[in-house]
Amino acid sequence: MTAADNPCIRCGACCASFRVDFARAELQSEGGCVPDALAVDLGGAACRLRGTDHAPPRCAALVGRVGERVRCAIHEWRPSPCREFGLRAPLGLGDDACDRARARHGLPPLPH
Template identity: 65%
Template sequence: MENVCLSCGACCAAFRVSFDRSELSSEGGTVPDSLADDETAYTARMRGTDYAQPRCLALVGKVGERVYCGIYLERPSPCREFGALAEIGVYSAACNRARARHGLPPLEIAGD
């Protein structure tokens, strides 16, 4: 099965990605500190995802054509959780909201 996420990337350019600071490499996690901004004393967010037109700095390529995560193995938990079902062909309403924001057609949602 082809992973449609590799030709989409809309989620990486649609939502704020906040995560626990313990996921930062300086705190023993895997997310590079250089790609994160402080949010609170306990949370950080992926750089670029807190704008009116968000786009994670780790996203490489053109949304809707060919993309990949530049830190795929080091990505934070919200990214792992969001993409987990998509990797097996199960998509969510949030996925389709992100796709709509970029003018991409919806994917079939599990259970529809």
């Protein structure tokens, strides 16, 4: 699958549906890759991607219109929950969580 064929490039529903918590160790200031400015401190060892705790959630790093064309402004530096999303599905697309996110935005499920 090429990047142009990847339905995630047009979707972004996951980035505008779920809260994203991750370990503080993933922050740039802690030696990780996630930009500190995009993190909300939850105390202790946890952080949350900015915007994902809003109602409705939408990651502050998501650029574009859900269901049409989107991109992650920090794709190379995204935290582990984003990297792991959809890994259980074939090609990493169209698992149950993906289906729920797409439904929240009026999008049909991807073929499994």
